[in-house]
Amino acid sequence: MTGEPSLRERKKRATREALRAAALRLALERGPENVRVEEIAEAAGVSPRTYNNYFSSREQAIVAGIVEDRAARVAAAVAAHPAEGSLGEAVVDAVVALYGDPGDHPRGALLMIANSSALRACYVETATTIEGALAGAIVERCRGVDRLTARVLAASVAAAAKVALRQWLRAASEVPSMPGFVVPSGSLPELVRAALVPLVPALDAAATGAHDAAATGAHAATNRHDTTSVPGAAGTRPGTRAGATEP
């Protein structure tokens, strides 16, 4: 499925990986605030300018390793879920699994992220990565669902994940003594699941509404609203991500 790895493609992957690794290593060694992009670039053997061709901010490279292939994984997890289950189950389980499996995280990485305000923001923001793939997986699983609806649901799921992440990271940041030194505690997967549960009705309703009357489950959430009466819904592209705005 994944086509040929051309020379160019491999090189790009390699430099990206090198930058990512160097950024994480340096950040862990010297603290995230004491590492400059020039140093990351040098450690990876490219020019500083090239760095910004791969990552649009200093923090992205550091965080990139933790969240490398979220999009692909969540899509696969949704697709892999038994077709008998409801859409809500599938999506919730898939996303929970995403945050349940601690990839190859160097143990101090999450701790470092939790302690840096900039890294926290960047890390939370990466939850949006899954939007496109998740929307695709939803339409793939239940054909007939509106493209717009799928995108909305995917965006909602990502937003819920962001809320969970924020909550998790903040939970420990409010420790009275020792401000500025955060130790994330509690079960992140459970928190993510709890955050996603409120969206299950919406997911199931969309699924049953699209799948036609005889839906998977006997419990069709009655969806009175006709989701197809929309003027213009065109193809979509991921678009560019950029700066952080202050809540």
Added chain:
Amino acid sequence: MTGEPSLRERKKRATREALRAAALRLALERGPENVRVEEIAEAAGVSPRTYNNYFSSREQAIVAGIVEDRAARVAAAVAAHPAEGSLGEAVVDAVVALYGDPGDHPRGALLMIANSSALRACYVETATTIEGALAGAIVERCRGVDRLTARVLAASVAAAAKVALRQWLRAASEVPSMPGFVVPSGSLPELVRAALVPLVPALDAAATGAHDAAATGAHAATNRHDTTSVPGAAGTRPGTRAGATEP
């Protein structure tokens, strides 16, 4: 209700307003890319450094006028909605009204925003402004709903609004001839409503689940999913604090 506007407060409002107005005026006159923060600051009679004490990016000042008091307005709209209606209705109507009423927009403002990639991103991002207020309005309307659930629903609504905004802005940007000159067309309120509809089941389910069995509306969307029957779904971690905006 609102206390006395102290001198300091008035001055801050004034300079903020001056910056906002100057930014919008200059951007409309000379095009958004041909305005530097130094000029905005000068036009407002403050130092360039002060500008960044009020707005964290160049685009924010330009967009600020269009979306000034979204948070307060949406909260008021939700609260003002007849209590007999469902939560979903209330929230959808409130948000649709937000984007339906074209405040005092100078007519070319939205057009300019639609044509500038940076401004588009910033404008779309402002949808998150409503999150906090909306979450507060939800818990205010239906007591007993989880703080976390309210935050998730609010975030989902904001995310849906963002999807709608993106779609709306993109709809015209894909005009074959004349790329780079966008004319947003179609009914934004309708698009927003369409984007929010898929979330109605989730909103109503949360409301009925929290409010106890006897739901508000006669036509309660039947939803069997008990939002509280999930391990750790409801009042899970003892750290669930709703509250202030995040720095």
Added chain:
DNA sequence: GCAGAATATTGCGTGCACGCAAGATTGCGT
């Protein structure tokens, strides 16, 4: 292989966001 198209890398210049530490301004208690 080779020429040319396509694409990636790099250096340079510019504007910008923001931490920091004075200096100016306002708020408040006495």
Added chain:
DNA sequence: ACGCAATCTTGCGTGCACGCAATATTCTGC
């Protein structure tokens, strides 16, 4: 009215993101 505390403004310095154009590298048809 006075002085102290709180807060805002400002200048300065630093690092950073990114457009642009030149250069190097890879791809493609022949």
